[in-house]
Amino acid sequence: MNKKDRWAFVGMGLLIAVFPGVALNVKCISHYVDVMVFAGIFSLVSLGLCMLMGYAGQVSMAQAAFFGIGAYSSGILTSRLGWNPWMAMPAGAGVAALVAWIIGVPALRLKGHYLAMATLGFGVIVHIILGEEVKWTGGPSGMVDIPGLQIAGWKLTSEVAWYYMIWSVVFMALLFCLHVIYSRVGRGLRAIHEEEMAAESMGVPTACYKVQIFVFSAILSAIAGSFYTHYVTCLNPGSFNLMWSIRFVLMVMVGGTQSLWGAILGAVLLTFAGNEWLQIFSDFEILVYGAMLLCAALFLPGGLASLVPKVIGVFRNSLTHLCKR
Amino acid sequence: MLTVSDIHTYYGNIHALKGISLQVRSGEMVALIGANGAGKSTLVHTICGLIRPEKGTIMFQGAAIHGLLPESIVERGIAVVPEGRHVFSTLSVEVNLQMGGFVHRRNSSQIQEDIHWMFDIFPILRQRRLQLAGTLSGGEQQMLAISRALMSRPQLLILDEPSMGLAPLVIKEIFRIILDLKEKGKTILLIEQNARAALQIADRGYVLETGRVALEGESAMLLEHKDVQRAYLGQKGHLSTVPFAAKAQKRQRSCGG
Numbered sequence: 001m002n003k004k005d006r007w008a009f010v011g012m013g014l015l016i017a018v019f020p021g022v023a024l025n026v027k028c029i030s031h032y033v034d035v036m037v038f039a040g041i042f043s044l045v046s047l048g049l050c051m052l053m054g055y056a057g058q059v060s061m062a063q064a065a066f067f068g069i070g071a072y073s074s075g076i077l078t079s080r081l082g083w084n085p086w087m088a089m090p091a092g093a094g095v096a097a098l099v100a101w102i103i104g105v106p107a108l109r110l111k112g113h114y115l116a117m118a119t120l121g122f123g124v125i126v127h128i129i130l131g132e133e134v135k136w137t138g139g140p141s142g143m144v145d146i147p148g149l150q151i152a153g154w155k156l157t158s159e160v161a162w163y164y165m166i167w168s169v170v171f172m173a174l175l176f177c178l179h180v181i182y183s184r185v186g187r188g189l190r191a192i193h194e195e196e197m198a199a200e201s202m203g204v205p206t207a208c209y210k211v212q213i214f215v216f217s218a219i220l221s222a223i224a225g226s227f228y229t230h231y232v233t234c235l236n237p238g239s240f241n242l243m244w245s246i247r248f249v250l251m252v253m254v255g256g257t258q259s260l261w262g263a264i265l266g267a268v269l270l271t272f273a274g275n276e277w278l279q280i281f282s283d284f285e286i287l288v289y290g291a292m293l294l295c296a297a298l299f300l301p302g303g304l305a306s307l308v309p310k311v312i313g314v315f316r317n318s319l320t321h322l323c324k325r
Numbered sequence: 326m327l328t329v330s331d332i333h334t335y336y337g338n339i340h341a342l343k344g345i346s347l348q349v350r351s352g353e354m355v356a357l358i359g360a361n362g363a364g365k366s367t368l369v370h371t372i373c374g375l376i377r378p379e380k381g382t383i384m385f386q387g388a389a390i391h392g393l394l395p396e397s398i399v400e401r402g403i404a405v406v407p408e409g410r411h412v413f414s415t416l417s418v419e420v421n422l423q424m425g426g427f428v429h430r431r432n433s434s435q436i437q438e439d440i441h442w443m444f445d446i447f448p449i450l451r452q453r454r455l456q457l458a459g460t461l462s463g464g465e466q467q468m469l470a471i472s473r474a475l476m477s478r479p480q481l482l483i484l485d486e487p488s489m490g491l492a493p494l495v496i497k498e499i500f501r502i503i504l505d506l507k508e509k510g511k512t513i514l515l516i517e518q519n520a521r522a523a524l525q526i527a528d529r530g531y532v533l534e535t536g537r538v539a540l541e542g543e544s545a546m547l548l549e550h551k552d553v554q555r556a557y558l559g560q561k562g563h564l565s566t567v568p569f570a571a572k573a574q575k576r577q578r579s580c581g582g
Contacts, residue, residue, distance in 0.1 A: 187424055191413050197411065198411035199413075
């Protein structure tokens with residue numbers, strides 16, 4: 001972790017810590033704590049996807065499917081088989097990892113966009129299975145009565161408790177990702193993204209690394225899916241379709257593919273947009289997303305994360321200007 | 326040290342290498358010359374495992390390496406300076422060098438030591454160590470690419486078109502460096518279109534033409550060889566063996582004389 005990351009870490013930590021204190025005291029935004037819980041859950045997905053897109057240079061259109069695998073594993077294991085949620089979570093992550101590995105090994109040995117294509121198909125398959133396997137998943141009507149989470153006998157019921165729990169998980173995931181990026185593996189990944197052939201001739205095991213990152217992103221998505229299940233305590237397959245996969249990709253694109261901070265920023269922004277601000281567009285919401293993607297690609301290829309240093313620079317300049325006067 | 330025998334490589338349906346055999350002995354510098362599309366780079370990619378050969382064997386220090394993954398070939402001691410340099414342009418010079426030592430796992434003290442050694446050979450890189458590699462000049466990027474390859478402490482260094490796209494003065498500098506490396510005892514396979522410069526510093530040479538070895542021998546002999554002179558050194562020679570010379574003539578015409 002470098003100095004900049006350390007400052008960003010402290011800054012974000014403070015923001016996240018004081019947010020509920022502020023939001024709960026202002027009536028019209030008091031439900032934002034609830035939205036932020038979702039934002040935290042989606043941040044886990046976008047962190048994994050950011051590692052895949054920004055550092056391994058591959059796109060996955062199946063993050064919603066892995067999210068769904070995690071969610072339904074948790075749902076089925078806890079409500080039908082009576083498992084402890086904390087046991088169901090790693091089980092779901094394990095299933096997602098295995099599936100990702102099976103798809104990833106052939107798709108990532110090939111170069112180019114084969115992973116995007118394979119995952120696109122896979123995402124659709126998972127969505128169909130979730131809708132059709134009525135006996136296990138409840139089919140289109142979904143599942144209800146899924147237990148919530150407990151930590152050491154203490155039930156997580158309030159939104160604020162969930163908020164702090166999920167965001168500490170996000171911070172742990174972020175720390176882990178940052179650690180990976182600045183390690184030897186991370187250098188290898190960035191080299192793959194830069195010049196794949198050169199990286200290969202330096203001895204970077206490109207196919208192996210890409211599969212590992214893909215599996216890692218699937219695990220993070222599945223864990224996020226488990227948290228989601230236990231937070232909303234009901235499931236329906238609509239939350240795991242292709243549109244959601246696209247949304248996850250969009251989160252990373254808007255936030256900035258090369259920045260883990262951007263991934264979190266994008267997840268928060270898109271969650272607020274989806275849950276709050278874009279409700280008035282109803283069915284035309286998808287057009288707005290399209291416009292966002294277009295704008296991000298055209299005007300902000302580095303994503304929102306690339307704006308932050310610029311804004312800080314302008315701020316600093318005007319500050320020194322004021323001081324001189 | 327490196328023995329390539331009867332290698333056939335395909336790109337889809339295109340038969341790019343049609344049975345190439347060559348040898349690089351320990352401590353010598355071998356030049357591989359030929360026109361565009363002769364298969365020089367394909368041969369390099371085949372040796373370092375980026376493409377699998379359909380037929381034939383590649384032996385390195387007594388062990389077969391064809392069919393191995395690129396990373397294990399690097400580990401066995403073959404490093405390549407890719408054509409067009411391909412430095413990691415958004416990473417700093419120092420990180421580029423660290424990448425070169427990638428196969429040395431967690432031996433970071435050795436990597437650090439080697440980086441300083443590179444800075445001694447290429448002082449300009451020390452000045453630029455925190456600069457992004459993409460902001461270096463062409464010659465500096467080539468030096469970076471060479472030192473990046475040396476970072477893996479290779480037994481055999483393969484240079485693919487090191488003079489490509491560089492100014493004549495810079496090319497001179499790069500060739501001086503390559504000669505220097507050879508004199509320090511590195512075994513080098515030098516792929517070049519700039520045949521004269523390559524043959525002047527190499528011990529032996531191979532002439533590749535449309536996927537086959539057309540000619541091989543001591544550099545001095547090749548420099549004197551009429552067909553080589555005609556085709557690659559831009560001097561007038563007499564027409565001799567048919568396909569070789571006919572092709573050469575055609576090439577000369579298409580280049581405008």
